[in-house]
Amino acid sequence: MVLIGMRRGETLVFQGCADVIPLLGHSTALGYIMSGSAEKKRSGSKKNVRSGPKELDLSSISTFPIISPRTHALAVIESIALAGSQRNMLVPQQTTPTPPELKAQLETLTSQLASEDFDTVLAIRSASECGILGIEKVVPLFKGILSMKQNARIRGNEDEEKLAQIRFETSLPGFHPILEPTDSIAALRIPNTWQDAMQALIDSTVDENSMRVKRPPVSVVCGGKKMGKSTFSRLILNRMLNRYRKVAFIECDIGQSEFTPVGMVALHVIETPALGAPFTHPRQPYRAFFVGNSTPRDDPDYYMACLKELVKTYYGEVSHTRSWDESDDYHSDDEEDDHIPLIINTQGWIKGMGYDLLIQLLAYTAPSHIFGFHSPSNGDSNLPPSFFTTIREQALNAGREQPTFLYVAAVVLGDDSSLSPFTKYHPADHRALALLSYFYLDHEAGLGGDVENGNRLIWDFTQALVVRRPWCWDWKNAKGVWVLFDQVPPSQILYALNASLVALTGDKENPHDGDGGETETSQPQTPVAADGATAGQIVPPNYFPLGQYPPPPPEHTTCHGLAIIRSIQPSTRTLHILTPLASSKLQKCNGIVKGAIHMPIHASLDHNEDNSAVRGIAGVPWKDVPYLNYEAPSGTYSNNPSQPPSPGSQSPRLGYAPPVKIIGSDAKVTRKNLGRKRLQQ
Helix, strand or coil, X not given: CEEEEECCCCEEEEEEEEEEEEEECEEEECCEEEECCCCCXXXXXXXXXXXXXXXXXXXXXXXXXXXXXXXXXXXXXXXXXXXXHXXXXXXXXXXXXXCHHHHHHHHHHHCCCCHHHCCEEEEEEECHHHCHHHHHHHCHHHCCCCCCCCCCCCCCCCCHHHHHHHHHHCCCCCEEECCCCCCCCCECCCCHHHHHHHHHHHHCCECCCCCECCCCCEEEEECXXXXXXXXXXXXXXXXXXXXXXXXXXXXXCCXXXXXXXXXEEEEXXXXXXXCECHHHCCCCCCEEEECCCCCHHHCHHHHHHHHHHHHHHHHHHHCCXXXXXXXXXXXCCCHHHHCCCEEEECCCCCCCHHHHHHHHHHHHHCCCEEEEEECXXXXXXXXXXXXXXXXXXHHHHHCCCCCEEEEEEXXXXXXXXXXXXXCCCXXXXXXXXXXXXXXXXXXXXXXXXXXXXXXXXXXXXXXXXXXXXXXXXXXXXXXXXXXXXXXXCHHHHHHXXXXXXXXXXXXXXXXXXXXXXXXXXXXXXXXXXXXXXXXXXXXXXXXXXXXXXXXXXXXXXXXXXXXXXXXXXXXXXXEEEECCCCHHHHCCXXXXXECCCCCCHHHHCCCCCCCCCCCCECCECHHHCCCCCCCCCCCCCCCXXXXXXXXXXXXXXXXXXXXXXXXXXCHHHHHHHCCCCCCCC
């Protein structure tokens, strides 16, 4: 652990992961304001100010895990000052009793700090035990996104200041402070228009008497692609968590989701800030649906039906109203449930059909605030000039209050690199990161369901997916099996499902019955018979082929999460699946949906073993590995297997025919193969 004292306006930028414990003053990180758990005790004269453990109340602390990968702009912690009225508006942070060992360590460190010299004091603790650093071993392309090569070495002739800097840079595993300008690394810089827009939203939550308004704001963030919408949505989410204990968040961008893997639209009720890139904080949604693709282009009607159901769920179950205009008429016995704002992050498709979908969503949502991104240098990514006029006419025709429009300056890739420092990471790479982070979560620690209660996410990269023991899921009681975007005959359904990524669905739960309560079991569809299946073939019951039946009805179903069908055992009618869902969630799953989302190629490899031509995968020779071909680079080969390789040879093992390239060894090939399985010839 290290203790950091900061003056107002000073910043700390780091790469990696760390637990931040604010002790004194206030600081911001990704829009969230962290408050010290102890206050300085000052006497009337500065001469009488004494530093030491007696000035701090260390009986309880607040801990904020921050993960700062270089796939995005690095997180910035800044010391700030708040006026008394601003401090009074902050929601009290979640605190936990300080363990005796940690308390003793903090007392020892704070006794050496002249706290009166600083406006903010933070304790930084290593968070490498969460396991997220292991993701670099799975995909070679992602090596170095969290870790940094330590070039600093103590040679004996450095001055004391240089020695202190080296010790600070190497003091904590996984924590790499950036103390000087570094190539290919950028820190998150929040534009002024973003700050003004966030402050305008916060100001709207109180009236002229500084009392909280009855109607929590419903905000929609919209604009073109690569303009910073996701980052801005994350910032206002964190900022609103300083004002409200809970904030609802709807994900509409199925290609770049914030809390769920690709292909899902979801409603979340968030209680803890999202301090990191999307792949660092997956959460179990309040309710979700699997659209099955990274774009709604192939089935826009189903996409919009799912979004409308999520908005309906928010108003009916979260805010307990039918629309934002009716919030004045509702008063809950629970003050927290009476004030839960909503943030909606929309997709970046704003042309043609995408624009029509956006207008439909706004008409159904009836937001109080609309944040429109605008770029003076990239007019093609801007919303049409008629956008705001159309929204005003919608509100006027519906007799609703006019929403507040706020223009936000876009940070377009190429104009400013503060938000996207690495152009080599494409959207497919970020989707792969999210999927791998999702499936390598420790299911015993929970998929974010307990994060809101103070528990942290834990990843387990010590064992590859291909060697893990799967769950056995009996399909005999399945209420439905769907394959989106492909017409699969019933006789071929098991072949289509095998070794694929699927969604696990269940019945819509009645929120008034609590956990484990009754569920809605209405099923308006009737499954197709196994036409085309020959005698003796085993076909899952309740299969709904594409073209004859629609996808799972959002009014009656929900998506609990994703799974990989590792293998199928037809004799026992069992699917062997890999999923981070806990067993309590799996017991609620009664449907399977396969979309157009494929596993990253590295999910099929064993990163702990040598996947050479001899070893294969997890001890299975390549000739017996299904669905994959082995491709090695060309180089100098020998016909004698016992002869050692020549220097510079690219052959992993001599005596084997040289195919083209090693899977995933080249960044471009990795991106091209991320969403593709190559069938064995």
